[in-house]
Amino acid sequence: MARTVLVTGGTSGIGRAVAALFAADEAEVVITGRHCDTVEPAAEELGVRGVVCDATDPGQVAALADQLGELDVLVNAAGGLPETGSGDAGSGSALDGLLAQWHSSLAQNLLTAVLTTSSVRSQLVAGGSVISIGSIGAERRGGSYGAAKAALAAWSASLSGELAPEGITCNVISAGYIAGTNFFHGQMSDERHRALVEETHNKRAGAVDDIAQTARFLASPGARHITGQTIHVNGGAFTTR
Template sequence: MTRTVLVTGGTSGIGRAIAQRFAADQAEVFITGRTPETVEQTAKELRVHGVVCDAADSGQVEALAARLNELDVLVNAAGGLPQATSGEGSALEVLLAQWHANLAQNLLTAVLTTTSVQDKLTRGSSIISIGSIGAERRGGSYGAAKAALGAWNASLSAELAPKGVTCNVVSAGYIADTNFFHGQLSDERRSALLEETHNKRPGTVDDIAQTAYFLASQGARHITGQTIHVNGGAFTTR
């Protein structure tokens, strides 16, 4: 039976890899992004449906939800490290803008999208949100937003699991070949990130895509309310 999958932030990096993985399984996949040209090009390349949508905009999210009928898998992959603010205004105003941007991009995108499609989820469906190792340490406002994502996911699971919907976070460590650092990752910082891992390699977008795909499988129906860490051992749970 063909599944319907929605991947926010599906035009690049982790989101694109996840969309591609589900598309390879013959799912009907919808991807979103904020730039029309990028959405159109990615949808054509992956042979999926593309929808222009800023997942932090409630009106655009409502319009997105109106296009969907039943939904089997929701992947909240929209997010990332916001571009640095211009520095205009007082120090507190700049700080406030930075926190608002991180909360909007990395928490509210998932909350708004999930809420908008919640009544379309089928029994046996899955919600997967992309978190970050930044929630565990040195994450600043970005890490705080991702930590809040995990807390929200736990409460969401308590609400939806009785209805047959699993809810999990995939917390990614350092993933190579994404635009997360906006091209500003130094060789020294990259070496330090690799040294933190146990297997001494960067993660790949496919590492995250395969984990997300598993969490939406029949083999993962008793996994819910969890944060799954995929970071090569850079952060371990006990």
């Protein structure tokens, strides 16, 4: 019987690569995104089901859960850099703009996962997996984005303690620099690219498939005793021991 997989933020970048890989494995894949003009073409191209859902909106997340049945795999891939300009104009103080930036980071990179996972929790089946996409920014130079990703890892570890007795694993994939996405909104310079590659041990940028393949493994029978972990996929740019 085909597994059912939900991938938030599945219209581009890492989320899209994850959805494509599970779809290639003949899973029933559902992707979400905030805008109809990106969700519909992505779903058609991937051969999956697309649902427009802003994962920071509790009402939309609850409506998404109502459209789903039993769920084998949840991949929380929605996220991104904080929206700029929020709270700057006419805010009254620089602190208003700072607060808006932090709210944006936390909403996109932590609360999307918290709300989505909470909404579908009762639908996750034994033997299932919750996988959230983190970032090397949680370890260094991450600002509000990195702090949100660090919180994501802490929340995921706590959630594992709740879900593991039900036979559901819960892990974070902490991605290093991944080339070929729109994450940096065209602001990645050649110099910065070379510096990030130089930090790795294998001297190459990451690819979306590196993360997708890790997600596939974490949702496989061979990873059933891996839970509560942050798996670092960064070519050695950040090491653990």
